[in-house]
Amino acid sequence: MDFSVSDEHMMIRETAAKIAGSYGHDYYMAESLSGGDASELWEAMAQAGFVGANTPEVYGGAGMGLSELAIMGEEMAAAGCPSPMSVISPAIVASILVRHASEELKQEFLPRMASGDIVLCFAITEPDAGSNAHEVSTTAVREADHYRLNGGKYYISGFDQAASVLVVARTGRDASSGRGRLSLFLVDSDADGLAAAEIDIQMHSPERQYTLSFDEVLVPAGRLVGEEGRGLQQVFAGLNPERVMGAAMCIGIARYALGKAVRYAKEREVWGRPIGAHQAVAHPLARSHIAVEQARLLVAKAAWLYDTDGDPVEAGAAANLAKMAAAEAAGEALDRAIQTHGGNGMATEYGLATLWGLTRTWRIAPISDQMVLNFVATSVLGLPKSY
Secondary structure: OOOOOOHHHHHHHHHHHHHHHOOHHHHHHHHHHHOOOOHHHHHHHHHOOOOOOOOOHHHOOOOOOHHHHHHHHHHHHHOOOOOHHHHHHHHHHHHHHHHHOOHHHHHHHHHHHHOOOOOEEEEOOOOOOOOOHHHOOOEEEEEOOEEEEEEEEEEEEOHHHOOEEEEEEEEEEOOOOOOEEEEEEEEEOOOOOEEEEEEOOOOOOOOOEEEEEEEEEEEEHHHEEOOOOOHHHHHHHHHHHHHHHHHHHHHHHHHHHHHHHHHHHHHOEEOOEEHHHOHHHHHHHHHHHHHHHHHHHHHHHHHHHHHOOOOHHHHHHHHHHHHHHHHHHHHHHHHHHHHHHHHHHHOHHHOOHHHHHHHHHOOOOOOOHHHHHHHHHHHHOOOOOOO
16 A cells, blocks of 8 residues: 555645635635625636546546545635535536436536536435435426426535536336336426525535426436436446545545644633643644544545445445544534634634534535444444334
């Protein structure tokens, strides 16, 4: 095993950090609070080739992998600009399209996604389905040369920015198990019969959350991604990258918070010495640093397993472990950074409490801690299922 950082990865990290750092958390918050979409930062990242890092060169991407995309996501967050869109469009949707879409759909969407001209969002979650994707109630019925979609989706990130949405819908049921047979469709965001309503949540981000409703939405048959009825298997091409990118974002947030806490602990003096000289302040920060470094190793392993087409169970386990470990580390690091700042930790100008909502969300999305533990218990440890 070689744990040294390659020159290529070092260059990617330094360049991404420089670009994101030129915008910073003040820009990020201004965009979030004003209803902006941080498009200037996204375009800058795209021009540097990062948005298409994991897209093959033949489709206009950089031809690298999830490992390189994760570096971009981490550095954006470490600069105070965590980007849920980096998780959604290049990690989830592009990964699925690369592995399962028809050549026509790849040519239509991937080059524009890689260049940053468009972003796509992803719609699987429903109010009554949650983690049980088999119970998706949104239906797609084939009629001649199109499908008719009806139903609704919940907590769809960044829909207002998306040119199209990759929708998971039920196209039938398995005769033996009764479980839904799912399929994937690319639906234009301005399609007739598709309506969106914003969900008001306590999270600062340029990517807002939406409820979507599909009322007799007609989708051309050519917009079916992959094979009808095999959508659940196909969607995992994007779910593991989603977990890895979410973990990378959490690592970046933790680094950002710890950086602020360490600087403050060095500069803030009480009773004639910096507060960082006291173990009650220093030890929690040191523990968070250890947790972050542990999580970073899991992220690197999970990304590597995906890029090298590793064993599916091992790759899935690594992605879930990385997501849970990084989310816990980020939440703890942010909380300790706020505690280090005392009352200032809650002040908007210090840029810490403003990230609490997004950081806490990663403990419940895209999969909760409890479901990660269920996966590890059954798929890794071989324990019987409880559900």
